[in-house]
Amino acid sequence: MFVDRVKVNVVAGDGGDGMMSFRREAYVPLGGPYGGDGGRGGNIVFVADSHKSTLLDLRYNRLIKASHGQAGKNKKMHGRDAEDTIIKVPVGTIVTDTEKGIVIADLIRPGQREVIAHGGRGGRGNTRFASAKNPAPNFAEKGELGQSLEITIELKLLADVGIIGFPSVGKSTLLSVISRAKPEIADYHFTTIAPNLGIAQSPDGRSFPVADLPGLIEDAHLGKGLGHVFLKHIERCRVLTHVVDMGAEDGRDPVEDYRIINEELAKYDEKLTHKPMVVVANKMDMDGAQENLERFKEAYPGVKVYELITMVGEGVDQLLYALADILDETVEEAVEEQSESVVYKYEAPKREFDVERVNAETYRVAGDAIDRIFRQFEFDSEESVIQFGLAMKRLGVDQALRDAGARDGDTVILADVQFIFDEGMVE
DSSP: OOOOEEEEEEEOOOOOOOOOOBOOOTTSGGGOBOOOOOOOOOOEEEEEETTOOOOHHHHTOOEEEOOOOOOOOSTTOOOOOOOOEEEEEETTEEEEETTTTEEEEEEOSTTOEEEEEOOOOOOOOGGGGOOSSOSSOOOOOOOOOOOEEEEEEEEOOOOSEEEEOSTTSSHHHHHHHHSSOOOOOOSSTTOOOSOEEEEEEOTTSOEEEEEEOOOOOTTGGGTOTTGGGGHHHHTTOSEEEEEEETTOTTSOOHHHHHHHHHHHHHHHOGGGGGSOEEEEEEOTTSTTHHHHHHHHHHHSTTOOEEEOBTTTTBTHHHHHHHHHHHHHHHHHHHHHHHHHSSOOOOOOOOOOOEEEEEETTEEEEESHHHHHHHHTOOOSSHHHHHHHHHHHHHHTHHHHHHHHTOOTTOEEEETTEEEEOOHHHHO
């Protein structure tokens, strides 16, 4: 089964909590802080694997979770970082943040590795908070939450040559003749319901990957037929081989067929019309094929046509030479194009917050940064509350509350906890 688009939820690992502990030593206040930091949570990493050709594995694995970092230990020992979760995907896979519509990574090279979801940072142990004023802090940080998001994974095949055309014009037969691929071949429409890949080689030894794409029909860009699902695979082909049935076996007009397919490509993406295209006049052994070819050349005088009888392989060598020559001419452009669009790095959301005035004496503060910091502190000690207040000040929350009109004694809601705004505490 060929699967080229799935949606998956990925959850990176949480960071391990920092530890609060004290060593027992004479003449040292409370024995001295001795707690270590927590380990980093595991990342979700995608790796491009040339041995994979479909996203079928991910279709049945809609939730991918990484391991959490280990908590800090006594004697200032750090917790172990969690191992990354490695997911192998086909070369040509694009990963997009479904909610934001941001492209996270475009995996176009075998072995390319990209972090899709980042693990949380480990919390700091109480040793980190020791100072001259507070030599024995009795609190530690919790680890940060790992990144969690829904992603859309889409596969766009990386083939140098894409074979396109109406159904039953001989695309699969051509692929089977020029490569060792064995696509299903039958005498009914839409025999090909998934792209087929093969490696073709010209008589002088130049080889290149070729994709046989499901047949297109009129209004395919609007969702008619099967080919519209696979139009995206044409985007990455460097050369298009347009197969036209000159024998008009199904009663269609090859001149009109050529026009319709080109219009469908333009309506889907105008850039496709600028790709090099080789036109193949297939089934030249049928009655009326020569007359149709003459009409075709009159209608499109600037188009070079390669005459083929694919069932017996006649004319194939000339076609392979032509394709290899075009690929040689465009190799520099392909390298430049790939170097410009290898990866689109995911940018973590800015850690901002919002201040909402609920009523005359109540304010609510919310945001990613607030949630992150709030989770890292326990409020079972005065020191921890003070550290949380200082973290809010560094973030600019106190000034934002003043700007919003907050005064001494007003209520401030953070998450599900209420605080009293105190000018003296934040100064």
